[in-house]
Amino acid sequence: KKRTHYSDEITPDMDGKKVSLVGWVHEIRDLGGIVFLLLRDREGIIQVTAPSKKVDKELMDKMRKSGKESVIFVEGTVKESSKAPNNVEIIPTNFEIINKSKQPLPLDTTGKVKAELDTRLDARFLDLRKLNVNAIFKIRNKMLNSVRKFFEENGFIEINTPKLVASATEGGTALFPVTYFEREAFLGQSPQLYKQMMMAAGFEKVYEIGPIFRAEEHDTLRHLNEAISIDIEVSFANHEDVMKILENLIVRVIEDLNKSCKKELKILNKKLEVPETPFERITYDEVIEIVNSKGVVLEYGEDLSRAAEKALGEEMDNYYFIIDWPTSIKPFYVMPNEKNPEKCYAFDLMYKDLEISSGAMRIHDHDLLVKRIKEQDLNPESFKYYLDAFKYGMPPHAGWGLGAERFMMALTGVKNIRETILFPRDRRRLTP
Ligand code: ATP
Ligand code: AMO
Numbered sequence: 344k345k346r347t348h349y350s351d352e353i354t355p356d357m358d359g360k361k362v363s364l365v366g367w368v369h370e371i372r373d374l375g376g377i378v379f380l381l382l383r384d385r386e387g388i389i390q391v392t393a394p395s396k397k398v399d400k401e402l403m404d405k406m407r408k409s410g411k412e413s414v415i416f417v418e419g420t421v422k423e424s425s426k427a428p429n430n431v432e433i434i435p436t437n438f439e440i441i442n443k444s445k446q447p448l449p450l451d452t453t454g455k456v457k458a459e460l461d462t463r464l465d466a467r468f469l470d471l472r473k474l475n476v477n478a479i480f481k482i483r484n485k486m487l488n489s490v491r492k493f494f495e496e497n498g499f500i501e502i503n504t505p506k507l508v509a510s511a512t513e514g515g516t517a518l519f520p521v522t523y524f525e526r527e528a529f530l531g532q533s534p535q536l537y538k539q540m541m542m543a544a545g546f547e548k549v550y551e552i553g554p555i556f557r558a559e560e561h562d563t564l565r566h567l568n569e570a571i572s573i574d575i576e577v578s579f580a581n582h583e584d585v586m587k588i589l590e591n592l593i594v595r596v597i598e599d600l601n602k603s604c605k606k607e608l609k610i611l612n613k614k615l616e617v618p619e620t621p622f623e624r625i626t627y628d629e630v631i632e633i634v635n636s637k638g639v640v641l642e643y644g645e646d647l648s649r650a651a652e653k654a655l656g657e658e659m660d661n662y663y664f665i666i667d668w669p670t671s672i673k674p675f676y677v678m679p680n681e682k683n684p685e686k687c688y689a690f691d692l693m694y695k696d697l698e699i700s701s702g703a704m705r706i707h708d709h710d711l712l713v714k715r716i717k718e719q720d721l722n723p724e725s726f727k728y729y730l731d732a733f734k735y736g737m738p739p740h741a742g743w744g745l746g747a748e749r750f751m752m753a754l755t756g757v758k759n760i761r762e763t764i765l766f767p768r769d770r771r772r773l774t775p
Contacts, residue, residue: 344416344439350382350389351606355423355430362433363418364389365441367472368409370453378406382417382433383452383472387606390432391417392424397434405438412444412452412469460761467766467775478607479755479763482600486754487552487747489599490573493592499548499575504537506554510725512536513674517558519568530556533744535676536729538576539705542740543732547578552747562770563649564759565697567748569768576742582678582688582704585741586664589692589700590620592745593662600754613756618662622692625659626667633658646672647698656696662753665691675715677703692745694753702743709733 347363366384373379378393393403409415418437423430449466450458454473463470470476494501508531511518518529534551541549555572577585597615600608608615625633630651634641637654641647647655670679670687680686689703706712712733716723723730751763761767766775 344441346384349386350384351386353389353421353431353433357421357431358423360421361418361436362421363416364433365414365416367452368411368413368415368444371407371409371411373407378403380406380409381428382415383474385477387474388428390427391419391435391438392422392427392432393435398436402435402438405440406435409438409440410444410446412448412472414441414444415439416441460759464761464767464772465775471765475610476762478604478610479751479757480765481607482604482611482755483747483751483763485600485603486596486751489596489603490552490592492599493595494550494575497548497588499550500546502534502538502541502546502549502551503553504531504534504551506531506556509728510536512676513557514719517560519556519558532557533572534574535674535744536726538574538742539676539740540729540732542576542578543735543737545578547738548575550575555744560770565749565752567760567764567767567769570749570764571747573745573747573750574742576740578738578740580704580741581739582666582690582702582741585702585704585743586690586692587621589702589743589745590622590662594618594620596750597754611755613754615754622661623659623663624666624690625663627665627669627686628667630655630665644669644671652693652696652698655693659693660695662692662694665693673703675719675721676705676712678706679715688741690743692743694749697749697752699749699753700743700745702741704739704741707733707737707739709737 346365353362364382366382369381369383369388371380376395380391381388382391393406416439417433417435419433419435422432422434424432450469452469452472507523507528509528511532512535513532518532521528521530533555538549538551551574552571555570557568559566559568594617597617601615631641631643634651634654639650639654641651667686668689670685673687673689677687677689680688691698692700706715713723716726748760748763752760757763
């Protein structure tokens with residue numbers, strides 16, 4: 344039982360043509376003398392129309408009894424029809440149930456009956472059959488594709504670094520401990536130290552797309568415990584150089600999606616405008632002023648609270664950078680400003696009120712790095728394997744990490760980060 348076409352390949356001008364489709368029963372409407380069945384496949388939905396005048400009773404009964412979400416095979420003739428969705432339908436000559444679905448369904452796949460996110464995630468395989476949910480993951484695929492093409496075209500080398508690691512890199516969020524034979528190890532929070540070591544290896548431009556694990560205790564709409572990070576590191580570059588790469592990447596992805604995901608963006612009712620470059624840059628000090636002027640307390644030396652992000656998002660549209668951060672609230676590897684070491688060469692990329700990326704120029708001087716590790720109350724001994732790479736010719740370098748799911752939130756407009764990942768991991772959820 345082979346398909347000849349996907350549903351979206353069948354057009355009114357094919358009137359009279361014999362076709363075969365496989366897919367799922369989306370809906371059945373039985374009016375007695377005529378049965379309408381919507382067949383859904385990966386690419387969309389098409390109506391199968393069986394009027395008793397043209398279709399024998401046995402076939403019509405099979406259609407009636409097939410049941411929602413059963414897997415079916417339909418062979419038939421294309422008919423142009425102004426009454427059918429997309430002006431085309433199939434008059435069946437052959438109908439087979441390949442695998443029957445149990446009834447009732449835990450979830451309505453047409454989206455007419457709304458379900459709570461928890462119910463949806465419990466039956467995620469069914470939830471993903473919904474056109475609007477499915478569209479998010481087609482966009483995610485094209486986004487990642489576009490990212491890889493961009494890096495390939497710009498001379499980056501793709502790397503894979505260990506996720507079972509010995510030490511923390513990002514202060515602020517906790518680590519997941521794991522038992523590693525006789526020792527304690529952790530799930531990696533970021534490829535940070537490894538991508539920097541690749542600069543000492545002379546790779547010059549690297550990228551990694553891989554999982555990061557963060558034991559965030561809180562339950563928010565924009566934190567996951569396992570996320571995918573798009574990371575880069577570039578030698579002989581400063582923060583400005585890698586900010587430009589980030590801007591160009593964002594523009595490239597949006598241009599690509601506007602070409603390759605027209606259907607999906609329409610399903611999500613989302614128009615993607617290509618942002619102008621360079622993105623606006625505001626300093627941390629300006630952020631404090633903006634936020635305070637909106638009546639939200641933010642003191643110098645504090646990371647942005649959720650309230651501060653929201654206040655800022657009301658003022659700032661689209662993509663923008665926050666630069667000139669206080670050194671004290673950024674990780675040890677960030678390069679302090681030589682003239683004013685209280686500030687550093689770190690940046691965050693924001694989309695409205697959401698942080699989607701952070702990055703920086705890094706310290707490449709061994710002794711300064713040791714000093715910064717100590718100042719952050721960390722023990723240089725635990726970073727020996729990393730610090731060694733700074734003793735034998737480490738070039739100046741810079742890089743960033745872009746959260747794939749946060750970027751997807753910006754691209755699709757969904758409000759809950761869990762919508763952008765197949766099987767989200769959060770405080771309460773470890774299955775499916
Ligand atoms: P990074 O990626 O650098 O860790 P982030 O965007 O993930 O940054 P956090 O620093 O984890 O964000 O959190 C942003 C701010 O939101 C922090 O000031 C944090 O205290 C606050 N925050 C996070 N979760 C909650 C919560 N559940 N309730 C209130 N505030 C929260
Ligand atoms: P940072 O900790 O800001 O920086 O993380 C980089 C980006 O990863 C995403 N992200 C998350 N997404 C979902 N859930 C989470 N819990 C989560 N935590 C982080 C965000 C964030 O902007 N080593 C640096 C990057 C660098 O300097 O190269 C780092 O990890 O989009």
